[in-house]
Amino acid sequence: MKSNIVKDKSFEFSLKIILLFKMMQDQKEFIISKQILRSGTSIGANIAESEAAQSRIDFVHKLSIASKEARETVYWLQLLDKSELVNIEVNTHIKDCEEIIRLLTSIIKTIKSKL
Incomplete structure (x- = not known):
């Protein structure tokens, strides 16, 4: 099977x-953790x-929706980082999500150019 x-x-x-959600729950952060869990897994x-x-x-x-969810996730991660609500490093998560956004953007542009 071809790798995706x-x-x-x-x-x-x-x-x-x-895992980040579990760590945030352990540090008693319940609101943003749920937002990140929803958008990040979506x-x-x-x-x-x-x-x-x-x-x-x-x-x-469908890929455009995934891209929107990824952008929302970056927002919540940046908000979490700047608010200092928890003592968790999230820059790696932000970079990973931005990489997914770049991949999705490239795929969407390529497919749209063929429509």
Whole structure:
């Protein structure tokens, strides 16, 4: 089976987000942790859903949703970092998510150019 880099990276990112969520819960941060968990794991879920797209337009739509979720996740991670609500380093998570955004943007642009 052919490797899907963006799917693999988003899955690994989701696992890291789950661990981050657990760490945030341990430090009694309950609000932003849930936002990060939802948006951070939604990226991979939307990418997985795109594999069953009914058309190229549907495929682009699903990946666009994944991209929006990734951008939201970066926002929450940056907010968490600047607010200093918890004592957890999140810069690696931000970089990982930005890499996923770049991959999604490239895929979306390529597919749109072929429509």
